[in-house]
Amino acid sequence: MTLQQLKTYLSVPRRIAITTHQKPDGDAMGSSLGLAHYLQAKGHQITVIAPTDYPAFLKWLPGKQMVLIAPFQPEKAHRNFRNAEVIFCLDFNVLSRINEFGETVAAAKGFKVMIDHHTFPENFADISLWDEHASSTCELIYRLIAEEWNDKAALTQEIATCLYTGIMTDTGSFRFDNTNARVHRVIADLVDTGIEGHLIHNNIYDTYTEMRLRLWGYCLLNCLKVLPHKKTAYFVIQRKVTLDFMMESGDLEGIVNYGLSMKGVVFSAIILEDEGLVKFSFRSKGSFGVVDFAKNFQGGGHFHAAGGRSLLSLEEAEKQFLAVLAETEVG
Numbered sequence: 240m241t242l243q244q245l246k247t248y249l250s251v252p253r254r255i256a257i258t259t260h261q262k263p264d265g266d267a268m269g270s271s272l273g274l275a276h277y278l279q280a281k282g283h284q285i286t287v288i289a290p291t292d293y294p295a296f297l298k299w300l301p302g303k304q305m306v307l308i309a310p311f312q313p314e315k316a317h318r319n320f321r322n323a324e325v326i327f328c329l330d331f332n333v334l335s336r337i338n339e340f341g342e343t344v345a346a347a348k349g350f351k352v353m354i355d356h357h358t359f360p361e362n363f364a365d366i367s368l369w370d371e372h373a374s375s376t377c378e379l380i381y382r383l384i385a386e387e388w389n390d391k392a393a394l395t396q397e398i399a400t401c402l403y404t405g406i407m408t409d410t411g412s413f414r415f416d417n418t419n420a421r422v423h424r425v426i427a428d429l430v431d432t433g434i435e436g437h438l439i440h441n442n443i444y445d446t447y448t449e450m451r452l453r454l455w456g457y458c459l460l461n462c463l464k465v466l467p468h469k470k471t472a473y474f475v476i477q478r479k480v481t482l483d484f485m486m487e488s489g490d491l492e493g494i495v496n497y498g499l500s501m502k503g504v505v506f507s508a509i510i511l512e513d514e515g516l517v518k519f520s521f522r523s524k525g526s527f528g529v530v531d532f533a534k535n536f537q538g539g540g541h542f543h544a545a546g547g548r549s550l551l552s553l554e555e556a557e558k559q560f561l562a563v564l565a566e567t568e569v570g
């Protein structure tokens with residue numbers, strides 16, 4: 240099936256499930272809700288299924304009533320996937336990213352549409368709109384609506400708000416090197432609907448709790464290590480710290496970029512002790528990419544942003560990180 244045939248298939252009301260990766264971020268929720276608003280306005284029956292809850296700083300996004308947080312109602316989530324005529328999989332490309340719902344989606348009868356910008360896609364979908372050079376999945380949703388389906392006139396403020404949010408968060412507020420002229424043109428079209436970018440910035444970045452700000456302060460002061468000879472900075476964060484500061488999902492989102500704000504540093508990492516596992520987050524700039532580095536930690540992602548995990552203790556995980564780093568040419 241092609242995207243044009245999908246458009247024809249969607250010319251009558253359908254039952255549609257939209258899902259995204261676990262621990263949804265701005266791009267995951269922005270793309271899901273942006274597409275949901277678009278399809279709902281066309282008369283379809285939409286459920287946005289989040290495999291885990293999404294952070295408070297995204298709860299203001301319009302369309303909350305369409306979201307089903309799957310762990311709260313797992314049977315309903317499975318049923319929605321099974322009954323859907325079309326399943327959109329947004330901002331991920333391997334079914335393990337939606338946890339236990341991956342098997343249900345794999346077995347579901349509905350058409351599967353994968354829209355994503357991560358490297359190394361799995362081949363589970365009937366149709367894909369995949370571009371690893373796209374800034375965000377939100378940019379791809381814009382392309383689907385405005386370019387592939389030639390329906391720019393259907394962009395509402397609600398859709399634009401959602402898509403702007405994901406493009407903004409995935410480009411680090413339009414400053415990462417995935418920000419190009421095309422991204423700014425997409426943003427211009429979204430702003431033309433009458434939305435105000437500064438209000439979206441406020442909603443995302445100026446709603447921190449006091450504890451979140453103090454957690455960041457603590458981590459910057461006590462958890463950051465700098466290895467100038469490797470052009471590397473990394474945080475080692477114990478579970479005790481995140482518990483003491485009552486960390487909520489998403490609270491450390493973005494702190495890894497602070498490592499890159501130091502002169503001479505091109506590689507930044509977080510080694511975070513979680514419940515029963517250690518999570519890694521990697522960021523880089525310039526010619527040094529982190530996808531291959533992340534493969535040593537059962538991970539993957541984008542050229543400049545990737546993640547991984549380990550079942551070792553925090554201490555052992557740091558040693559493993561340093562061992563891989565010693566073998567890696569950073570620069």
Ligand SMILES: [Mn+2]
Binds near residue numbers: 267330356376409
């Ligand atoms: Mn994304």
